[in-house]
Amino acid sequence: MKVRACIRKVVSMRLTKYRIIVIFFIVLSQAVFGFIFVLRKMDFLEHKVKPTIPAPDRDINQVFCTFQSLSKEKSLEERLLLDSIAWPETPVLLDPLSLEQTSDPAHSKFIILPGRGGGRWHVGDQLEIMIKMYDFQGRPKKSGGDVVLTQLHNLKLGAGVAGQVVDHLNGSYSAVFSLLWEGSAQVEVTLVHPSEAVTVLRRLTSEQPDRVYFQSLFRSGSLSETTTCNVCLRPTQQPLCNYTDLRTGEPWFCYKPKNLNCDARISHSMGGFNQNLKAEEEKLFQSGVNMKVSIQASGPANVTVLPKKKGKPEVKSSSVKSGPSGYYYQGAWRALGGTMVNQFNTSSAINQCLKGKKVHLYGDSTIRQWFEHLNAALPDLKEFNLHSPKQVGPFMALDYANNILVTYRCHGPPLRFGNVPATELRYIANELDGLTGGSNTVVVIGIWSHFSTFPMELYIQRLQSIRRAVVRLLVRAPGTLVVIRTANLKALTLYETLTNSDWYSLQRDKVLRAVFKGLNVHLVDAWEMSLAHHLPHSLHPQPPIIKNMIDVLLSYICPQKGG
Template sequence: MIPTKKELFHLSFYSEFGISLDGYSRLQQAVYWDGPDRSITNVSTSTSPAHTTFNIENLKESFQTGEELFVTVHAKDFDSKSKSYGGDFFQAKLFWSKTKASVFGEVVDLLNGSYSVHFLLPWVGEAQVAVRLIHSSEAVQVLKRHRDTDSDRVYFNGFYEGPGPNKTRLSEAVMCNVKWDKNGLEHMGTGDCCCEYKDPRTEEIWRCQRPKSLPCSARANFGKLIPSLKTLQSPFTHLPDVAEKCHPGLHTPVPAGFYLNDVWTSFVCSTRHFTTQTTTECLKDKHIYMMGDSTMRQWFEFFVKVVPTLKQMNLHVQYQSGPLLAVDVKNNIDLHWRAHGIPLRSRKSAVANLHYISNEIDDLAGGSHTVIMFNLGPHFTTYPLDFYTHRVLRIRKAVLALLQRAPDTTVIIKTVNTGYKVSLYSIMCSNTRRPHCDAHASQIVTTSYTYFVTLICVAALKVLLTNNLTS
């Protein structure tokens, strides 16, 4: 098959980062999402959670820990007719509320309207199966179409400030968005309508409508203009502890672990549970750099809360975007967090404080006392997947260079949460205050894992999904 012009452009870009045609093809296969085989003209033909059913294939009176449970989901429409194609986005878990136990179930699309789910049985006691339809196949296709063509449904403000007449100060707010395959610019005009800002290292371009009274150089701040299926239960009659010490490069099985008594146990390697003292000892003599969204900022807040000698400094910045700093002089710990740069749906923030992750990593010397943690995802769900992929590849390039000059640097990647209770981006993904573009977030997880799994240790654990599916 002869590549299209768009594919040739992407292949040229990917080759800059050492990604072959085969590697590009593998990613396309990994993020492939099935969909309707015909035009949908009636909502009644879409998947209905009330009519969809599932059954446990190997149900029996009791099981041994370590056995597997096999479930088949049969998707049906609102007329109770079986679906003949895949593409529905289901999430599944095995759980028991009384013991706060849960484990993630991998859902495999059979592309014919049915889905297989398998669970590992890791604890002694009872359990329930929960399957939830997040988005129907039809909804996924609508969301994908708007994500790829209507990125301007979520846009940002550029704030300009400068001197005015008679020693006054002028201030203007204008619309901004990324310049990407012409997406997101439909309402911003053409010709000399806009100011363009190109990062010299990432080569990413953002565009803002030209302010009426101030020059393009006066840009100072940036910000955003701001049902479950029936469950079955069956009694089950603990897996041995994983003895291997955790280290980069270990295979991550599915599931990667489970909760019992609200405590996470890993199937990857020996799980450690930290006290305040052992946490402090672990962080001692470390320079820790966290970059990402609010879920990474929660890690920063957690460490500040858990380590009493770690004191947060007031840098007088916008808290939502940072940078934030906490210092423990006694134990020689400095902890940093900053947002991952635009796109960032946050309050008005100084442009000078919004740095790209790849640029930050390029500016770090690294070494055995340096720990880098980052994540990237939710703020990209309303943009084409290629835009996110390009950002990931630039970070990958920066990480490769860092590990080449300082191979003893610790790099930790936090993958994307896909179970938001409240939609931050409902303008794009939903007209209800329910989980947003989880299907898009799932593709983002796959993209990150594809490009980082062979490079360093990726924490692609379905922890939050496992713990929150039915709550």
């Protein structure tokens, strides 16, 4: 019995020993697994680019364009912004489309209303007009939604101001002008798009957000491949390279090359444009017929403005859209409220204003115009040869004697430039986070045109990201001057309309203003500055308009005492 007890004791001790060994190896294996997991996680964080598993085939009509999930607060803001730009619905179009039932500027008319003065107007008064839309058969329209622009001008005086249009949703529109100069004032009304064309533009964005597409070149040694890239890529069996920015969450994808990995991306470029317009829909986008065509007056189209009555207050703009932000007189832009706009007509005046300043310009080619203007206006500002592509940048110019630095960098994708090195694809928010800022720093931001064909949610989220970076910059360096350039009008061909219509720009202009409202930033109202000027609309405004924009910028940098 004692022998059996001893044997059982020995066996029990050995089993305990083996259990300890087994438990030890289990714990060790879990630790190793955890360590490998951490390493993989670190590898993911260190290498931002990883191919994703291809999504299964889905119905082509199913939404394939998704964005980062938002917090409850950001989601609410997005909803409010989308509601604020809601456009009147157009009655269902006939199939096939009948041009005869759409808005026709040739049949449409406007009339100047007599106003309180019984047909006599003074400086400081408001002039109101009524616009009535008719179709091609001369029948009055019963719904709203047309894109209408109005302007008051006097070419001899170099004067002009934009009108504020109200859609009454029944085929009629009213517009109000502030009367700001003595003498003749000519009313001009333009139909940019009939409401039926807006319906098509909305459909294109909803159904084909990828109709403008991009490409990237991948290269390793002698092997190179080019694939399609976009914010939204239709699901295929081909894996994706995910270039979503880890800091901002900005989405960007490319189809993965067959024989190269995602880290081999060399460049970004505009790929092309799929028109995807039904043949009968082209009728809605005809230059000289129903796209950016003047509407004539029923009666006089001009009034004579008498001197201001004694005791009448000056015209002011209490907010951006309650009235005009400014007007032209003798070719110079005059602000209504806020900072007084001074004229910087000599290089010495510009030099004196920018002395000791760093001016950082971020955005698209309309911001690049500002860099080019300053570079040409200041003889002592010498541009460094960074061997950058002419369209793309980055650019840098320095006036060593006056301690002036001016830089330009394009915003991140979507970007319709010809060929951008992948290393130069930078998001504005990340660039702002890299600035020290301070009273010697000026930041200018202009971002709108390249987002026209994409869902508004993408643009809103980009602006929100930039706004957060602006807030961080102003917190750590309150003296930094931040200036936002708004969208502007442009000449419209069929291609320009489908990719960059004034309606697309108008919607983004409204969102841009709303996102930055309430921040300590300044606006350069490129929309009204291009609308109120007598020069033809252009994606890249002509030099006289750019000069006025630069005068506004410099007036923010160097405000006149008491202004």
